[in-house]
Amino acid sequence: MLITALLGLVLGAHAESTPESPIISIPFEEYDLDNGLHVILSEDHSVPFVRVNVWYRVGAKDEVDGRSGFAHLFEHLMFQGSAHMDGEYFGPLQRIGAQINGTTNMDRTNYFEGVPSEQLPLALWLEADRMGFLLPALTQEKLDNQKLVVRNERRQSYENRPYGMAWWWLFENLFPEGHPYKIPTIGKHEDIDAANLEDVKAFFRQWYLPNNASLSIAGDFEPDEAKALVEKYFGDIPAGPQPSPVLAVDPVQLAGETVIRKDDDVPHNKVWIAWHSPALYQPGDAELDTLSSVLSSGKDSRLYRAIVEQKKLARSISAYQVSMLLSSFYVIEATASEGIDPDALVAEIDNVLADVRENGVTDDEVALAKINWEASFFRRMSTIGAKADQLNQYYIHRGETDYIGADLARFQGVTAEGVKTALDGLSNGRVILHIGPADKSTSSDLEGN
Amino acid sequence: MRHSILFTALVCTACGPKATPDTSWRNTPPAPLAPRAFQLPQAETGTLSNGLRVSVVENHEVPLVSVRVAFDQGGWSDSADTIGLASVTMDMLNEGAGEYDAAGISKAAKAIAANIGTGAGSDSAYVSMNVLSKNLEPALDLMATVLLEPTFEQDDWDLMLTDRVASLASSRNNPGSIAGRAGSRLRYGNQYKGMLSSEETYRALTTNAMAEWATSNLTPGNARIYVGGDTTLDAILPLLEARFGSWSGEASAAEKPTASEPNVEATTVFLIDKPGAPQSVLRAFRRLDINRLSDDWFQFYMANMMYGGMFSSRLNLNLREDKGWTYGARSSVSTDYTKGVWTASTSVKTDTTADSISEIIREITEAGAERQFTQEELDNARGYLLGSRPVRYENAGSLLSELQTIWLYELPEDWTVTFADKIRGVTLEAAQAAWADHVRVPELSILVVGDRATIEGSLAELGYPIVHLDSDGNPMEAK
Numbered sequence: 001m002l003i004t005a006l007l008g009l010v011l012g013a014h015a016e017s018t019p020e021s022p023i024i025s026i027p028f029e030e031y032d033l034d035n036g037l038h039v040i041l042s043e044d045h046s047v048p049f050v051r052v053n054v055w056y057r058v059g060a061k062d063e064v065d066g067r068s069g070f071a072h073l074f075e076h077l078m079f080q081g082s083a084h085m086d087g088e089y090f091g092p093l094q095r096i097g098a099q100i101n102g103t104t105n106m107d108r109t110n111y112f113e114g115v116p117s118e119q120l121p122l123a124l125w126l127e128a129d130r131m132g133f134l135l136p137a138l139t140q141e142k143l144d145n146q147k148l149v150v151r152n153e154r155r156q157s158y159e160n161r162p163y164g165m166a167w168w169w170l171f172e173n174l175f176p177e178g179h180p181y182k183i184p185t186i187g188k189h190e191d192i193d194a195a196n197l198e199d200v201k202a203f204f205r206q207w208y209l210p211n212n213a214s215l216s217i218a219g220d221f222e223p224d225e226a227k228a229l230v231e232k233y234f235g236d237i238p239a240g241p242q243p244s245p246v247l248a249v250d251p252v253q254l255a256g257e258t259v260i261r262k263d264d265d266v267p268h269n270k271v272w273i274a275w276h277s278p279a280l281y282q283p284g285d286a287e288l289d290t291l292s293s294v295l296s297s298g299k300d301s302r303l304y305r306a307i308v309e310q311k312k313l314a315r316s317i318s319a320y321q322v323s324m325l326l327s328s329f330y331v332i333e334a335t336a337s338e339g340i341d342p343d344a345l346v347a348e349i350d351n352v353l354a355d356v357r358e359n360g361v362t363d364d365e366v367a368l369a370k371i372n373w374e375a376s377f378f379r380r381m382s383t384i385g386a387k388a389d390q391l392n393q394y395y396i397h398r399g400e401t402d403y404i405g406a407d408l409a410r411f412q413g414v415t416a417e418g419v420k421t422a423l424d425g426l427s428n429g430r431v432i433l434h435i436g437p438a439d440k441s442t443s444s445d446l447e448g449n
Numbered sequence: 450m451r452h453s454i455l456f457t458a459l460v461c462t463a464c465g466p467k468a469t470p471d472t473s474w475r476n477t478p479p480a481p482l483a484p485r486a487f488q489l490p491q492a493e494t495g496t497l498s499n500g501l502r503v504s505v506v507e508n509h510e511v512p513l514v515s516v517r518v519a520f521d522q523g524g525w526s527d528s529a530d531t532i533g534l535a536s537v538t539m540d541m542l543n544e545g546a547g548e549y550d551a552a553g554i555s556k557a558a559k560a561i562a563a564n565i566g567t568g569a570g571s572d573s574a575y576v577s578m579n580v581l582s583k584n585l586e587p588a589l590d591l592m593a594t595v596l597l598e599p600t601f602e603q604d605d606w607d608l609m610l611t612d613r614v615a616s617l618a619s620s621r622n623n624p625g626s627i628a629g630r631a632g633s634r635l636r637y638g639n640q641y642k643g644m645l646s647s648e649e650t651y652r653a654l655t656t657n658a659m660a661e662w663a664t665s666n667l668t669p670g671n672a673r674i675y676v677g678g679d680t681t682l683d684a685i686l687p688l689l690e691a692r693f694g695s696w697s698g699e700a701s702a703a704e705k706p707t708a709s710e711p712n713v714e715a716t717t718v719f720l721i722d723k724p725g726a727p728q729s730v731l732r733a734f735r736r737l738d739i740n741r742l743s744d745d746w747f748q749f750y751m752a753n754m755m756y757g758g759m760f761s762s763r764l765n766l767n768l769r770e771d772k773g774w775t776y777g778a779r780s781s782v783s784t785d786y787t788k789g790v791w792t793a794s795t796s797v798k799t800d801t802t803a804d805s806i807s808e809i810i811r812e813i814t815e816a817g818a819e820r821q822f823t824q825e826e827l828d829n830a831r832g833y834l835l836g837s838r839p840v841r842y843e844n845a846g847s848l849l850s851e852l853q854t855i856w857l858y859e860l861p862e863d864w865t866v867t868f869a870d871k872i873r874g875v876t877l878e879a880a881q882a883a884w885a886d887h888v889r890v891p892e893l894s895i896l897v898v899g900d901r902a903t904i905e906g907s908l909a910e911l912g913y914p915i916v917h918l919d920s921d922g923n924p925m926e927a928k
Contacts, residue, residue: 088766152773152797267622300553
């Protein structure tokens with residue numbers, strides 16, 4: 001607990017936030033190694049702990065046909081050992097108190113470990129070893145084992161959970177054949193099962209390159225010492241041909257309304273209404289987040305009051321923008337009250353939306369959304385782990401590490417008119433997914449076994 | 450000739466344009482840097498004029514303050530006639546208070562970017578608030594209104610009742626929730642955490658009963674206040690005094706629960722059918738006769754870490770990293786107002802259910818016999834717990850939550866300060882002995898939520914008695 005000026009988040013000069021005066025910043029410095037590895041350093045000496053975070057510019061959207069789920073399966077293999085530390089990574093890291101994990105989504109893959117400050121060399125040694133020297137330690141046995149583990153992850157997190165396949169069905173119906181977002185990150189059982197050692201080697205050689213990655217270090221370290229360590233462990237990893245991840249696709253136009261009904265082993269009727277929407281950071285993205293606040297944040301929100309409290313058509317309702325790099329989608333999700341026809345529920349949701357289309361949202365509603373967004377920003381940025389990850393996200397997805405002020409300004413600049421325009425921009429084409437209790441006589445529609 | 454070939458090879462390795470650099474230096478794990486001092490954050494404590502104690506942990510990194518009024522009252526004080534009362538009462542606080550209805554509370558909170566939360570677990574209840582420090586005073590006003598002036602309107606309860614009843618259907622459908630509810634019933638019988646809500650118990654609750662519960666239980670005598678973040682004791686004490694200083698009410702006289710359900714005398718499989726499930730949810734548990742105040746608590750805690758407390762523990766390395774039968778397997782020790790429970794938990798592919806149970810039991814048995822815990826495993830567990838300590842205290846929340854635990858369970862005041870030394874003091878022999886004392890295979894309850902038609906045959910081959918339960922954990926009549 002030192003003084004504020006030394007710590008990671010620094011208040012700007014103006015207490016009142018305006019688009020011109022970003023109210024928070026994360027101090028950092030950044031540079032590239034000769035091999036292209038981007039390095040971001042952000043000091044925060046509040047506790048003797050340091051967070052190492054690596055983003056690779058590859059996600060499920062970059063998989064090839066017949067290998068859905070592969071980016072995530074590969075992420076698992078990155079924990080199974082490398083040339084100079086041939087063994088599972090959790091052991092050596094957990095014994096020093098490390099918090100360690102990795103995640104894969106459509107757009108990118110990240111790896112992170114928090115370690116006591118004095119163990120920064122160990123964390124960098126391991127991250128460098130799997131970035132540069134994964135393949136010599138790769139075996140069929142490791143691959144076979146993690147294929148089983150990932151398929152069990154699919155069963156646990158998707159199949160054996162009520163409504164767990166909803167996301168699968170939404171993606172499947174929102175995106176056309178061949179679209180990079182057609183199949184959710186977890187992938188198909190048969191594709192995971194089909195992955196072979198050659199796939200792993202090719203994927204590593206194509207994507208896991210220093211010139212396709214960004215290393216972010218946040219927390220308690222001395223910059224000169226950290227730079228020397230980064231150079232020592234990462235400096236001689238050879239660059240490779242610059243990969244070309246998918247960075248743009250033609251906007252998808254849905255033809256009218258697609259209604260999908262799934263009978264399943266679930267207790268209630270639920271509906272998801274989904275529209276294509278502007279990509280992450282693009283005009284309209286922040287406006288739709290603001291619309292979500294107006295529609296479903298809190299018991300004074302429009303959808304809650306109309307649908308849950310007054311008409312009692314649903315038990316719960318939420319609206320949210322699913323922001324992704326190539327294109328996003330906007331969802332309104334509701335659990336129907338007992339005995340309520342899902343079509344009637346959708347019709348009433350449409351009435352609320354029609355009112356917003358007709359009359360817009362109020363300046364007050366927008367103002368409330370903004371100040372709560374600002375507070376949630378502070379809540380999210382209160383750990384070194386979150387800061388390390390956010391800096392990498394800004395660099396990888398925006399090409400601008402110092403984007404935090406502009407990111408907040410996107411929200412501070414939202415107007416009531418802009419929210420209305422964003423809602424108008426949700427095309428008429430949409431997907432309505434309805435999952436309800438199965439008729440006892442029909443079998444489950446769940447995929448995969 | 451031989452010589453010259455060797456020579457050529459050496460030259461190529463060292464100098465050729467496609468030379469592979471010598472990376473053998475990477476085989477040696479780097480030594481740590483000089484260790485850096487870690488100072489546990491300190492709590493400061495003050496008292497309001499009504500005797501209510503306030504603990505403050507400062508953290509000025511972000512301009513946020515959190516305030517939690519905690520009560521040592523909760524589901525444990527429900528009777529068989531009022532199951533769920535503490536929980537719904539606390540949820541109802543946020544539905545209407547003072548001049549506000551539910552939407553009014555929500556809007557007032559939004560206007561100052563505050564989050565106000567209320568709730569109850571089995572052992573405690575809380576009203577919590579988190580806000581930008583510049584809005585601390587109006588947020589405290591709103592929090593005080595929610596806590597001190599709830600209205601318990603019938604309309605709001607009608608809406609919540611419908612939601613609670615519907616939630617029950619969800620709980621009875623979700624394999625993980627089924628295991629949670631049935632596990633509570635098996636561990637506690639028909640009391641304390643074993644008192645499960647049903648549609649009937651919810652319908653028996655009234656707004657009058659809620660108001661009475663709030664009046665008699667939400668008193669300063671039952672409460673402590675925990676504050677964290679961008680404020681100081683001196684700054685917040687007068688603000689709290691102005692809102693809570695004249696609040697009155699004694700501590701409740703009710704005795705906290707001590708009873709617990711005995712362990713099974715012979716290991717038993719409790720099976721709940723989930724037709725078509727692709728995985729079985731597994732829980733193996735045994736009630737303990739120790740808690741955090743017992744002499745061998747830390748010894749047993751460390752033994753559990755080695756068995757299944759972390760990713761690189763025996764259980765997970767076996768079921769996940771060796772067999773590939775699961776996405777993960779862990780074990781844990783928990784305690785409450787009664788005693789502790791040891792539980793191993795996993796979800797496994799349906800066709801490996803019986804084999805997974807065998808492995809869970811084999812690992813227990815072998816850890817007590819031919820494959821005892823090693824010093825290396827103990828060092829790993831110790832390093833994990835001690836090394837991750839600094840980051841636990843990155844925000845004020847962890848220390849405040851430990852202070853609440855110390856208060857609720859009457860632990861020594863220096864619990865947090867001495868924790869690291871207690872962990873360091875555990876010897877391998879003592880951990881080994883604690884394992885043998887507290888995890889006994891013959892007294893394990895094994896709960897399985899899975900596809901009965903597929904797994905029952907192989908479960909029967911395990912040789913343990915099988916008891917069929919419904920989705921609330923009640924025994925079903927034998928066929």
